[in-house]
Amino acid sequence: MDKKIESIAIDGVAGVGKSTIAKMLAEKLGWKTLETGAIYRAITASLLAKNYDVKDEDFVGNIAHNLFIEVKYLKGVQHVFVDGMDLTAYLRGGAVENNVPFVAKVPEVREKVRAVQRQIAESENIVVEGRDIGTVVLPNSQNKIFLTADPKVRATRRFKQLCAKGQKPSMRKIYADILKRDELDKTRAISPLVPAQDAFVVDTSDMQANEVVDLILTKIKTKEKGLGAER
Numbered sequence: 001m002d003k004k005i006e007s008i009a010i011d012g013v014a015g016v017g018k019s020t021i022a023k024m025l026a027e028k029l030g031w032k033t034l035e036t037g038a039i040y041r042a043i044t045a046s047l048l049a050k051n052y053d054v055k056d057e058d059f060v061g062n063i064a065h066n067l068f069i070e071v072k073y074l075k076g077v078q079h080v081f082v083d084g085m086d087l088t089a090y091l092r093g094g095a096v097e098n099n100v101p102f103v104a105k106v107p108e109v110r111e112k113v114r115a116v117q118r119q120i121a122e123s124e125n126i127v128v129e130g131r132d133i134g135t136v137v138l139p140n141s142q143n144k145i146f147l148t149a150d151p152k153v154r155a156t157r158r159f160k161q162l163c164a165k166g167q168k169p170s171m172r173k174i175y176a177d178i179l180k181r182d183e184l185d186k187t188r189a190i191s192p193l194v195p196a197q198d199a200f201v202v203d204t205s206d207m208q209a210n211e212v213v214d215l216i217l218t219k220i221k222t223k224e225k226g227l228g229a230e231r
């Protein structure tokens, strides 16, 4: 008999802690995680490295068809390769950060990334984290979670993280960036950020990460027993 492959689809606003929650959940379940933003970031890094104009939507759309994207787990860490190059070390730089929204909104790019995501999710139990996982990528997933939190809370968390790293961040700038990213994600023409109809929406503003994880696991287990009432 075929083994049943399961997934948890986690979507949500920027800076809400999706990847932290996804990793903690995966650890508890013994599953892998797929951070899908990293794929959009790797494509952006690849295009920027070639000095391409990432704001030229037609050009990026044409190139997207021929990109060869691979996600590999090396010593348990997700790496993204584009055309054979491991771009994992270049995903968090300012240039990628500023340009990835232009790349992520191109339909041909989303189509390409969707196929990669589905192929991975079909092969093993996985927690997939992104913006359109429950709505577009894995609409049949039984476990859809949508995380949200007050933008001020998200900005404060980010501020503290950067301070802990010895940086001197501007709270005003962090807050403005979060509002800008929310706007871009929610108003995108394709795959805008919205909770799937059957998603379990969790407002994490007043919650610690371990509380969010416990709540999600309880919700999933309750559903498995057929006791959970859907929204």
Ligand code: DC
Binding pocket: 014, 036, 037, 038, 040, 041, 100, 101, 104, 129, 130, 131, 132, 133
């Ligand atoms: O989650 P992140 O910050 O690494 O995402 C990087 C960019 O990719 C951001 O602009 C949102 C976009 N993204 C997306 O459009 N769809 C996803 N499933 C994941 C990320």
